[in-house]
Amino acid sequence: MIPYIIRRIIHLIPTFIGATLLAFLISQLVPGDFFKQLELQPNVRPETISRMRDRYGIDEPWPVQYVKWMGNLLRGDLGDSFASNQPVTQILATPIKNSMYLVVFSLILLWLFAVPMGVFSAVRQYSIADQIVSAISYFGLAIPNFFFAQIIILGIFMFRSFTREYFDYNQLILPIAQMTSSNHSEMSAIGQAWDIFKHMLAPSFVVATSGIAGFTRVLRSQMIEYLSSDFIRTARAKGLGRSTVTYKHALRPAIIPFVAGIGGLLPSLIGGAGLVEIVFAWPGITPTYLKALRQQDIYVVLGLLIVSTILLMIGNIISDILLAVVDPRIRYS
Amino acid sequence: MKKFLLVLSLAAFLSITFAQPFVWPNAWSADAGNAQMGGTLRVSQLSDPRTFNPFVSAEAAPVVLRYADGMGASLITRGPDSDDWIPYAASSFKISDDGTVVDVVLRDGIKWSDGTPVTIKDYLFRYEAETDEEVGSNGFDSWFINDKPIILEATGENSLRFTFPEPDRTALPIVAMVPSPDHILGEVYRAGGAEALKAEWGIESDVSKTVWTGPFIPTAFTPGERAILVKNPYFGEWNKDEAGNALPYLDGIVENIVGDGDAGLNLFLAGELDTYGPRNLDDIGSINVAVQNGDIDAVVMENVAPVASSQFIVFNWNKESDPFKQKVFRSATFRQAISHLVDREAMIELIYGGAASPMWSNVYQVNSYWVDNDVPKFPFDPEAAATKLASLGFTEKNSDGFLVDADGNELGFTLVTNSGNNQREQILEIFTDAAREVGINVDAQAIEFSLIVDQLLSEGTDRPFDAILIGLSGGSRDWPFGSNVIPCGTNLHMYNTSGDCIAPQELLMTKLYYQGRGTLDTPAAREIGLKIQQIQAQIQPQIYTVSPAAHYSWLSNVGGQHADGQVNPIVGTREIVLTFKK
Numbered sequence: 001m002i003p004y005i006i007r008r009i010i011h012l013i014p015t016f017i018g019a020t021l022l023a024f025l026i027s028q029l030v031p032g033d034f035f036k037q038l039e040l041q042p043n044v045r046p047e048t049i050s051r052m053r054d055r056y057g058i059d060e061p062w063p064v065q066y067v068k069w070m071g072n073l074l075r076g077d078l079g080d081s082f083a084s085n086q087p088v089t090q091i092l093a094t095p096i097k098n099s100m101y102l103v104v105f106s107l108i109l110l111w112l113f114a115v116p117m118g119v120f121s122a123v124r125q126y127s128i129a130d131q132i133v134s135a136i137s138y139f140g141l142a143i144p145n146f147f148f149a150q151i152i153i154l155g156i157f158m159f160r161s162f163t164r165e166y167f168d169y170n171q172l173i174l175p176i177a178q179m180t181s182s183n184h185s186e187m188s189a190i191g192q193a194w195d196i197f198k199h200m201l202a203p204s205f206v207v208a209t210s211g212i213a214g215f216t217r218v219l220r221s222q223m224i225e226y227l228s229s230d231f232i233r234t235a236r237a238k239g240l241g242r243s244t245v246t247y248k249h250a251l252r253p254a255i256i257p258f259v260a261g262i263g264g265l266l267p268s269l270i271g272g273a274g275l276v277e278i279v280f281a282w283p284g285i286t287p288t289y290l291k292a293l294r295q296q297d298i299y300v301v302l303g304l305l306i307v308s309t310i311l312l313m314i315g316n317i318i319s320d321i322l323l324a325v326v327d328p329r330i331r332y333s
Numbered sequence: 334m335k336k337f338l339l340v341l342s343l344a345a346f347l348s349i350t351f352a353q354p355f356v357w358p359n360a361w362s363a364d365a366g367n368a369q370m371g372g373t374l375r376v377s378q379l380s381d382p383r384t385f386n387p388f389v390s391a392e393a394a395p396v397v398l399r400y401a402d403g404m405g406a407s408l409i410t411r412g413p414d415s416d417d418w419i420p421y422a423a424s425s426f427k428i429s430d431d432g433t434v435v436d437v438v439l440r441d442g443i444k445w446s447d448g449t450p451v452t453i454k455d456y457l458f459r460y461e462a463e464t465d466e467e468v469g470s471n472g473f474d475s476w477f478i479n480d481k482p483i484i485l486e487a488t489g490e491n492s493l494r495f496t497f498p499e500p501d502r503t504a505l506p507i508v509a510m511v512p513s514p515d516h517i518l519g520e521v522y523r524a525g526g527a528e529a530l531k532a533e534w535g536i537e538s539d540v541s542k543t544v545w546t547g548p549f550i551p552t553a554f555t556p557g558e559r560a561i562l563v564k565n566p567y568f569g570e571w572n573k574d575e576a577g578n579a580l581p582y583l584d585g586i587v588e589n590i591v592g593d594g595d596a597g598l599n600l601f602l603a604g605e606l607d608t609y610g611p612r613n614l615d616d617i618g619s620i621n622v623a624v625q626n627g628d629i630d631a632v633v634m635e636n637v638a639p640v641a642s643s644q645f646i647v648f649n650w651n652k653e654s655d656p657f658k659q660k661v662f663r664s665a666t667f668r669q670a671i672s673h674l675v676d677r678e679a680m681i682e683l684i685y686g687g688a689a690s691p692m693w694s695n696v697y698q699v700n701s702y703w704v705d706n707d708v709p710k711f712p713f714d715p716e717a718a719a720t721k722l723a724s725l726g727f728t729e730k731n732s733d734g735f736l737v738d739a740d741g742n743e744l745g746f747t748l749v750t751n752s753g754n755n756q757r758e759q760i761l762e763i764f765t766d767a768a769r770e771v772g773i774n775v776d777a778q779a780i781e782f783s784l785i786v787d788q789l790l791s792e793g794t795d796r797p798f799d800a801i802l803i804g805l806s807g808g809s810r811d812w813p814f815g816s817n818v819i820p821c822g823t824n825l826h827m828y829n830t831s832g833d834c835i836a837p838q839e840l841l842m843t844k845l846y847y848q849g850r851g852t853l854d855t856p857a858a859r860e861i862g863l864k865i866q867q868i869q870a871q872i873q874p875q876i877y878t879v880s881p882a883a884h885y886s887w888l889s890n891v892g893g894q895h896a897d898g899q900v901n902p903i904v905g906t907r908e909i910v911l912t913f914k915k
Contacts, residue, residue: 033783046824048474055469084383090537094556153599161626170628172603177596178558182375182587182605185553185561281596283557291380296783 001324005317012313020070023305027298028062034082034296056082069299073306079299081292088303092288096307098179099284102207102273105200107265109208110215115255117212118219123246125224133216140213146275149206153279156202175199177281203280207273215258222254252326259326263319264312354573355421355440357580361412362911363896368574368582372914374891375607377589377597381556385543386534387513388462388470397551397560397588400909405546406443406451407509408493413895413904416702416810416855418505422451422546426508432500432853435508437493444567445514445544453493455512458519460485467527475507483507500851502858503812514544548572548581548910560588572910582893582913604629607891607914608906611635611884614686620886630889638901639690639698639880642806644757646671646748646764646876650829653795657742662799663835666721668873672711673718674767680879684759688884692877694866696813699883699901703813705863708870715771722771736772745774746799749788752779760878761802792830801827802878810903812850812858814865819846828874838868890915 035049035058053059057068072079078088121133143151153176163169175181179199180192187195226232227250235249277286285304292300359365382397406422420426424440443451463472464482476483481498488494497504513519522530534543540551540560549562562585569579589605591597594612601609602623611617611633623629648668652659661667677691691712696704711717727736727744736744748765750757758779765777788798805818805825817823820843821834834840842865849861869875883902887894893912900906 051466051469081383084536085389085531086383086536098557157602157628160628164627176599176603177591177605178589178600180555180558182373182559182589184558185555278593279595281591281593281600283590283592287557287592 001321005321008317008320015313016309019309020073020306021066023302023309024062024066024069027302028065030296033058034298052082056080069302078303078306081297081300083292083295083297083300088299091300092285092303092307095283095285095288098282099273099277099286101179101196102200102204102277102282102284106204106207106211106273109204110211113208114212114215114219115251118216119223119246119251121216121220122223122227134220137213137216140209141217143210145206145210145273146279148209149203149276149279152202152206174202176202179283199282203273203276203282206276218257219254222257223250226250226254256323256327259322260319262322263315263317265315353424353440354442354571357572357574357908357911358412358414359575360414361895361908362893364892364894365574365911367892367915368578368911368913369892369915370578370582370913371584372582373585373587374583374909374912374914375587375589375605377591377600377606377609379590379592379594379597381590382536382554382560384534384536385538385540385551385554386531388468388472389531389535397554397562399547400549400562400586401543401545401547401551401565402511404548404909405511407511408437408439408456409505409509411810413899413908418509421509422512428505428853432851433497435495435497435505436488437495437508439491439493440571441491442571443546444570445516445546446550446565446567447544448567449514449516449544451512451546452515453487453491454515454519456493456510457485457487458515458522459510459513462513462518462522462527462530465527468530469527478504500853502853502855503809503816503850505811506809512546517544549583549586557590557592559590562586562588574911581910583909586909601631601886602628604888606888608885608887611886613881613884614688617884617886631886632889632894634885634900634906636688636882637885638883639692640806640883641697641699641902642804643692643695643697643875643880644760644802644804644878645692646675646800646802646878647789647827647874648746648800649796649798650835651794651796651831652799658746658799661725661744662746664725665836665872666725668876669711670718670721670725671768672873672876673714673721674764674771674773675876675878676713676763676767677879678713679763680760683763684756685879685881688882689879690882692880693870695818695869695875695877696862696866698880699903700810700813702810703859703862705866705870708866710870711873713767715767719771722773727772730772733774734772735774743774744772745776747776747778748800748802749778749780749785749798750802751782751785753782754779756881757802757804764802764878789827790824790830792832794831796830803827812862814846814849814862816850819843819865836872838872839874842868 033053035052057065069079076089078092080087081091084091117133121130124130156172156174156176160170160172163171163173175198179196181187181195181199184192184195227246232245232250235245240249273282273284274286276282277284278290289301289304291297292304362368378397385398387398387402408421408423409418409426410421411418418426420437420440422440422443423437426435426437428435439451439453439456445451460476462468463470464476466473478498478501483498483504484496486494486496495508518530518533521533534540536554536556540554543551545565546568548565548568550565551560551562553561564581564584568581572580574580589600591600597606597609598611598616598619600606602619609616609620611620614635617633617635620629620631620633624631624633648662648671650659650663652662681687681689681691690698692698693710694705694708698704722736722744726738729737731737731741731743733743738744748761750761752758761777761779765775768775785801785803788796789801789803791797805815815825818825818827820826821829821839822832824830829835829839834843845861845865845868849858849865852858852861885900885906887906891912892915894900894907895904
């Protein structure tokens with residue numbers, strides 16, 4: 001196992017160099033640069049813009065820029081943002097942390113709901129309950145996250161109208177934007193944690209929904225396949241209880257594909273919750289990334305790509321190891 | 334010892350007695366008499382401040398610093414009711430007869446938010462750092478007139494002198510400079526130079542340790558979430574209302590960072606923001622519904638005035654490799670015909686739902702003192718366009734239905750705009766339909782913004798585009814003509830960057846531009862400005878389209894807004910110092 005891991009890590013080096021080169025090349029192919037936006041500002045002199053370009057060395061040939069950037073990267077320096085003059089590592093740290101709150105909580109919701117739903121659906125195949133779970137799953141798969149997020153916000157507003165009319169209560173039941181309340185800094189530590197939790201509920205519910213939908217469908221079909229296999233029949237014939245058969249013997253092999261995917265989750269932990277973050281004004285990585293892309297703040301964009309690439313590579317190794325743990329048929333040599 | 338203490342007390346008493354505060358006129362607020370102390374204003378902004386260092390930012394000053402730095406002890410200021418400058422942190426200022434020297438005396442009693450007195454050293458330090466090329470401040474350019482420097486020097490313990498290389502009405506705003514703390518940043522600069530100064534007060538620093546002169550100072554900042562500002566305890570010592578109350582009225586401001594306009598709207602509808610700038614009529618509709626349903630109690634100001642930006646079509650006069658097109662594009666008659674094909678009314682109705690105005694002059698309409706409403710106009714009239722084109726020899730159409738001249742040259746051009754700007758793309762479509770209707774083969778395309786900038790800024794006698802639909806923003810209340818837009822040879826003189834004036838009117842506009850800029854008498858400068866607009870409108874180097882309108886809204890418990898006629902995109906809705914919560 002250990003020689004296998006070392007071999008995998010050595011293989012990662014050319015992959016990493018190839019990935020960074022490709023990312024850098026693509027970034028250079030995009031026409032224009034950050035300072036282009038300034039050129040149509042009537043109050044900015046062309047000399048000022050050329051001075052800024054010199055400072056960041058972005059008029060140098062791309063191989064020179066790449067080598068410099070790579071050299072800094074090996075020292076852990078992802079470069080500086082053009083827009084804020086701050087190190088990229090500093091700019092990315094807080095949004096990544098905020099996105100992780102949302103993504104981790106969504107994943108917990110996902111596993112918490114999807115596994116029982118998938119199993120329930122499989123053991124009660126074609127029952128009305130199964131049909132309902134399937135219908136909800138298809139709905140979750142079909143509706144885009146950003147649109148579902150807006151429907152949830154609308155629902156929260158409509159609920160306020162309802163509570164005002166019948167209960168004379170004119171507050172939103174859940175926050176519809178941002179990660180904290182305006183008076184967050186005045187709260188106790190527990191109050192602050194509760195505040196973030198409340199803000200997290202609506203967006204993480206939206207993020208989890210589409211995941212639950214896909215997860216439930218796949219787990220259901222896996223479970224159905226295993227529940228009709230010979231070893232399950234044997235287990236039942238031995239007189240094992242229904243829940244032991246279902247959860248110990250059928251669920252364990254059925255869950256293997258999801259375990260294989262756990263490694264792939266690592267980059268998604270920092271990749272954020274996509275457009276849901278925009279709709280809920282969640283201060284995560286997506287708004288930061290989109291802004292950097294729009295402004296062509298290229299080192300911020302590359303910085304995130306690099307961190308994601310590294311995490312994806314680490315994640316793949318972890319997946320391989322986990323697979324060996326849960327699936328006794330897999331052996332590495 | 335007793336005698337010494339007596340003298341010291343007397344000196345302190347006298348300094349307080351003679352430190353006259355600046356009195357904020359009641360005329361700057363619609364309900365000055367009803368002001369109440371206390372409360373927190375909750376506002377939003379789209380993105381984080383990128384730094385708290387006023388010298389570092391590559392973009393305009395971060396919004397949060399407007400209250401702490403930009404609205405601080407500027408030597409002169411002006412209110413919403415007049416374009417005239419009045420002394421603010423200065424107790425007096427005097428402009429020399431030839432307009433090249435401005436002498437300023439600093440008001441007593443101004444303090445930094447840490448209690449340190451503000452002195453002329455703080456202004457001199459700001460000047461020194463902003464003019465240091467190594468610091469790379471955003472304010473660097475404003476210290477030069479035609480590449481010649483403006484000099485700031487001390488003329489006494491409490492007085493400063495600005496010396497301008499030539500009279501220039503656009504340079505007076507430099508006197509409205511704010512100080513930077515010499516006792517903190519100045520020491521850093523002297524000890525470690527530009528690099529040390531740039532490293533101070535970054536976004537990661539403890540913002541509560543920064544010092545300012547403005548009405549509100551930041552005490553906490555969480556990236557992506559909010560900045561908390563509280564009342565500067567020393568601001569009220571030299572800023573009073575007419576009743577003698579110390580200003581500002583509010584205890585603080587919470588600046589929420591929402592990242593997205595829709596999220597800002599949602600927060601406003603949820604009653605969690607006190608002010609919101611509706612982007613369009615859809616936003617206005619949502620707010621009105623919320624008000625009718627009783628969700629929020631808000632004031633909505635719809636269609637207040639056109640925004641301070643322009644959208645126009647510009648033709649390329651430098652097409653040496655295509656003499657036919659060059660000749661056509663250089664013809665004022667052709668460009669007047671094009672203006673006749675811009676259906677401004679349709680654009681206003683279809684794109685902006687009526688919340689926009691036609692634009693005829695190169696001065697924004699909101700700049701009402703300067704704008705000339707009697708410029709020659711060439712409104713939508715396809716028949717008039719056809720007549721003008723016929724006068725240029727385009728009387729026949731080819732088999733494709735496009736106009737041709739006697740030599741068989743087809744009248745057509747490529748018109749591009751920047752992709753992603755939906756409204757501009759719709760303007761392009763409406764124009765293209767009308768132009769093709771009369772027989773002009775317009776090939777309309779939306780392309781990457783940076784490619785357009787490259788095309789516009791290309792120089793020489795043969796440039797790589799036909800026509801571009803683009804916009805400009807910015808400009809001043811002192812001389813509303815762009816220094817690098819009007820004169821020949823400047824980089825945003827988009828229609829002709831050959832370096833020479835081609836049309837005689839171009840030369841005349843260049844001369845008038847510099848003449849007006851050097852005229853310190855405002856009515857006289859305005860007369861010159863009107864002439865520029867007349868010439869511009871006659872020869873149509875830029876064919877102006879429409880300006881969308883600005884809208885405003887705030888919760889009804891927020892007071893202190895400007896009087897109705899004073900609210901516009903240039904001066905905004907309110908003075909933050911006079912704003913209060915009911």
